[in-house]
Amino acid sequence: MIKKMKPWLHVWLFALAAQAGAAPVSVKDDRGLLQQWPAPPQRIVSLLPSLTETVCALGACERLVGVDRYSNYPAAVDKLPKLGGLDDTQVESIVALRPDVVLVAPSSRVQDRLAALGLKVVVLETRSHADVKRVLQSVGQLLAVPEPLKVWQQIEAQMAEAAAGVPASARGLTVYYEVDSSPFAAGESSFIGETLARLGPRNIVGKELGPFPKLNPEFVVRADPQLIMVAQRNAVKLAERPGWNQIRALKDKRLCVFPPQESELMARPGPRMGEAAKFMARCLREVAPK
Template identity: 60%
Template sequence: MLRPWLLALTAALALPAGAIEIKDDLGQITTLAAPPQRVVSLLPSLTETVCELGACARLVGVDRYSNFPASVNALPKLGGLDDTNVEMIAALKPDVVLLATASRVSERLRALGLKVIALEPRSYKDVQRVLNTLGQVLGVSDAQRVWRYIDAGVSAAAASVPPSARGIRVYYEVASGLWAAGESSFMGETLTRLGAGNIIPAQLGPFPKINPEYVVKANPGLIMIGTRSAEGLATRPGWDRIDAIRRGRVCVFKPEEGDILSRPGPRMAEAAQIMARCLREKAGA
């Protein structure tokens, strides 16, 4: 019986010269003959990461929500998670398609003979791992330089938060319907780095759907929320008793800020600065 290391070595030797073997977040193994020159990205955070790694020119199509950097807005838009245009993707003849693990078209694309890599960054550790994976895929030698930039930026944001704002308990609503950012999400991890608390414990998962009464009982001292979800916030049953609402400690993020805050990728340092500014302005007095 061959030892595991010998099996791995045998498999590696069997690959053609220059070939790349990638195991994605669904456990699927994809072999690329060479770094792809035609890339489709169906997740905004992956689109931004590809560009930050210097491979924006290789993108030939993106999902409808990918809008940064500005150059990707000129690319064919291929739909969203529930209405991905498979025929249009196939017509673009990509060398690889990057998508979320929740995508419903992975198998259809593979059945068409396309190379598919599913990646889902949800935490800081995930972001580092995805950077490594995309660095391998794209043939970029030091993908972790992006992580070092992110990490330094988050640390700088944390240093800007005054002691008076540290420890405040935050409720961060990431989407209408009371979907929240938990401690184990990348947003929650940023809050922790900034010295804030989180009313959504890690055991509830990264982005759980929360009962409104749960938030009332938790009584957060600060609420972070997007423009679309903020309407009628104070009129939710019982929410007028929440300390954050009584004291006006609510940060309402504009849609463009929401994009930055919700994407686990190169702009996470900028997201940390947005959160830090909220903490300074609403809880630092």
């Protein structure tokens, strides 16, 4: 039976750390909830790959004591306890790890249960570039890491370098970026869409449709993109979808298929977005009109 930590114990630990000279830290998460710790958390559970990568990019990988099933970068996190996914998060295993904080996405279904069991849960959303920058700052504040936005500066520098390598003839190409064969697309307001905008193509999925909308397949046919970007797992039989054999991208063979490691990286809104931009820029160089 898991027992909730008594409130007085939190107060006692806070006072003990303060007496020892440790500096308390506080952070407001994306629920607007402000929480405080008597000292920077040393035992962290992350239940989202992009948050795992953020902790590591800020130089605090050694503080992770458990991660979700899909966290696999950097390699060091593969040795940590895997605590399930969105539908099967292992709550008792998380509590047994005695984390100082659990980092989760808003979509986490166990955040309230973990909080009810006495754990401090920080909810962070990363859908856009601005979100990624803000989350870097929030996690840096939580971990008392100096200058966390240096990581953002590195991302920006990589994106600028990638954009500089895109031929002028590729700028303005209309593009459809598929994130799932349902089909779900990466819209202009998503972090993927914002990276594409930096590189020059025009997204057929406008901001008014949201970051990752589910589309009617006919939408793509009507939009008739000049370029399609898709993960290898979703690229099978694209031309066999109703009407898709008439899409310019497929007729002109302007199709970029990303292998699993690349497509996985590109789907994570975090410290490696600059690397993702380089993969997109490579695609644009390969399909650029001569």
